[in-house]
Amino acid sequence: MxxxxxxxxxxxxxxxxxxxxxxxxxxxxxxxxxxxxxxxxxxxxLSELDLPPExxxxxxxxxxxxxxxxxxxxxxxxxxxxxxxxxxxxxxxxxxxxxxxxxxxxxxxxxxxxxxxxxxxxxxxxxxxxxxxxxxxxxxxxxxxxxxxxxxxxxxxxxIYDPDRIYECTFRYDTTTGICYQAADPADDAVQLDGTWYLPHRRHxxxxxxxxxxxxxxxxxxxxxxxxxxxxxxxxx
The missing domain is CATH 3.40.50.150 (Vaccinia Virus protein VP39)
Structure with missing residues (x-):
């Protein structure tokens, strides 16, 4: 999955x-x-776009x-x-x-x-x-x-990135890539960072x-x- x-x-x-x-x-x-x-x-x-009818x-x-x-x-x-x-x-x-x-x-x-x-x-x-x-x-x-x-x-x-957004303790934000990871069990797409498994969650x-x-x-x-x-x-x- x-x-x-x-x-x-x-x-x-x-x-x-x-x-x-x-x-x-x-x-x-x-x-x-x-x-x-x-x-x-x-x-x-919609009013700014040059669109055809229908x-x-x-x-x-x-x-x-x-x-x-x-x-x-x-x-x-x-x-x-x-x-x-x-x-x-x-x-x-x-x-x-x-x-x-x-x-x-x-x-x-x-x-x-x-x-x-x-x-x-x-x-x-x-x-x-x-x-x-x-x-x-x-x-x-x-x-x-x-x-x-x-x-x-x-x-x-x-x-997008918001400096006032608070990432809770189970989340980890990578300032280099803009990827927010969420702590998870090992699974498809999971990555291990500093000994903890994470799933990609958002890209800000x-x-x-x-x-x-x-x-x-x-x-x-x-x-x-x-x-x-x-x-x-x-x-x-």
């Missing part, structure tokens, strides 16, 4: 049990489905689908994927309740492989920080680049490091406000 699966499966199972609607509800950040963390960014961003969008790591439903209600043709079946089951229910059409499916963003189609927009609503290791992030960003039309946009919201990069990573993956950063980023394919990549 990959390092990112168990945490997300457990979270969505808790969400179902508690009658909540989205990931951020679990942490007291939201309390209704249509109010989701990157909605203000999307509301600002643009195709892929959202990976969609969770229970609030951003996907938001876009579908505004005329986007939306494909949305998530790793966790419970999340997709809820996403389909919430889309049906709102009368919007979204093509939801269960898929691991780190194993998307060769593209099946290209999109005017690829959207990340706080998924990338949970994709921690260099090989996984390379695979993901390569897949995004491959799926983006030459005139398309990669719209990204991700958690400084904004400049995030920008450099995106540029190295073949993107041109059009705008960046912390972890809210709009990219296009860099010419010639």
């Amino acid at each position: 990959r390092y990112y699966y168990a945490e997300h499966q457990a979270a969505y199972q808790r969400l179902v049990q508690q009658g909540l609607t989205q990931w951020s509800d679990l942490f007291g950040e939201t309390d209704e489905y249509d109010v989701f963390p990157n909605r203000p960014f999307l509301e600002r961003t 643009p195709d969008v892929l959202e990976y790591g969609c969770g229970t689908g609030p951003a996907a439903c938001f876009l579908a209600a505004r005329g986007f043709r939306v494909d949305a994927i998530d790793l966790i079946p419970e999340a997709i089951t809820l996403a389909r229910r919430f889309a049906q309740q709102r009368g919007v059409e979204v093509n939801f499916s269960v898929q691991d963003v780190c194993t998307m492989g060769a593209r099946s189609k290209q999109y005017a927009v690829v959207l990340d609503s706080y998924c990338l920080q949970s994709i921690v290791t260099d090989p996984d992030r390379t695979s993901l960003l390569t897949a995004v680049h491959d799926r983006l039309k030459d005139t398309g946009y990669y719209v990204l919201s991700t958690a 990069l400084h904004p400049a490091a995030l920008r450099a990573e995106l540029e190295a993956a073949g993107f041109h950063v059009i705008s960046q406000e912390g972890g809210d980023v709009i990219c296009a394919k860099r010419h010639g990549t």
Whole structure:
């Protein structure tokens, strides 16, 4: 089992049990489905993008689908994927309740492989920080680049390094890589640091490091406000 699966499966199972609607509800950040963390960014961003009518969008790591439903209600043709079946089951229910059409499916963003189609927009609503290791992030960003039309946009919201963030005693933050590790039993993807086993947990990069990573993956950063980023394919990549 990959390092990112168990945490997300457990979270969505808790969400179902508690009658909540989205990931951020679990942490007291939201309390209704249509109010989701990157909605203000999307509301600002959509008016800035040069998009065709009824643009195709892929959202990976969609969770229970609030951003996907938001876009579908505004005329986007939306494909949305998530790793966790419970999340997709809820996403389909919430889309049906709102009368919007979204093509939801269960898929691991780190194993998307060769593209099946290209999109005017690829959207990340706080998924990338949970994709921690260099090989996984390379695979993901390569897949995004491959799926983006030459005139398309990669719209990204991700958690970044915060000097005021407190890492509890079971966590270890590597200032060199931006990787936050969580103490764990030996398992697939676990690493041993100073005699203790850890699993990769989050990647909290400084904004400049995030920008450099995106540029190295073949993107041109059009705008960046912390972890809210709009990219296009860099010419010639």
